[in-house]
Amino acid sequence: RRLVEVNAASAELASGEALLFFRDVTSELELSRMKTRFLANAAHEMRAPMGSIRGFAELLLVRDYPREQAREMLDTVHRQAIRLNTLLGDLLELSKLEAQGPAAMPLGPVSIGEVANRAMKLMRLPGDKRVLTQTSDDELLQVHGHGARLEQVLINLLSNAVKYSPAGGDVALVIDSTSDAVPAGWCAVRVRDSGLGISPEHVNQLFTHFFRADPQGPIVGTGLGLVIVKELVERMGGRIDVSSELGVGSTFTVWLRRDGTTAEPPALAAA
Ligand code: ADP
DSSP: OOOEEEEOTTOBOTTSOBOOEEEEOHHHHHHHHHHHHHHHHHHHHHHHHHHHHHHHHHHHHHSOOOHHHHHHHHHHHHHHHHHHHHHHHHHHHHHHHHHSOGGGSOOEEEEHHHHHHHHHHHHOOTTOOOEEEEEESOTTOEEEEOHHHHHHHHHHHHHHHHHTOTTOOEEEEEEESSSTTSOTTEEEEEEEEOSSOOOHHHHTTTTSTTOOSOTTSSSOOOSOHHHHHHHHHHHTTOEEEEEEETTTEEEEEEEEEBTTOOOOOOOOSOO
């Protein structure tokens, strides 16, 4: 069903006939609905941490609690404030991305190996038992993109891989430009984990605002990280897809153009 705006007032002809102007406003209306829904979701996501901060602060103001109990309440207030802060950070990031034109993210040749090195370095924490590996079949490979933003993409995917592998397990970053799976002119950067995995009915929702497979679960998040990742990758002319098995693990693949190529993008499984 399409929505049409009709305008007749401006065009009375001398012959007594009238001209009707039709304008298809379906997509404008859909966009405005999407924005309203997005705002409603954002407000809803902020409500829970706000409510908890306010509630505990009020309790602490009106009564004296034993030290240990007060500490626990303050700890919750602190964690919820951090959650709000992360959510606001992600929201700001998204709106900035939307407001900025292509000039804000100049694209050019980027050494993907170096970007991956930097991202991996940030992920390796002292005492962490997880095995993080990185392999590349072409150390000198240059892709078309933006270095700092590409690093942000990989950090986001790597932190998800670690975050959604609660029992530890391996996380691998693989740069593949020569295997049969990679079409000419392209390069695949895969971030693979052996964590929780994602069920088939959730896979298609991963890149929608605020989607979280287990919103009540112990792992905190905003459901915006992958939206930002997808937006950034697509701005670089790349693609992202995912394959996953519940209880086995997930692989997120960032497809990037090799520097200087005009090849068509690869056909993707899900994105
Ligand atoms: P967040 O992690 O803040 O919730 P994301 O947009 O990064 O937001 O991810 C959205 C959802 O996708 C997560 O809540 C989680 O359910 C699922 N997800 C993302 N990455 C993984 C992964 N590596 N393994 C399992 N589930 C994942």
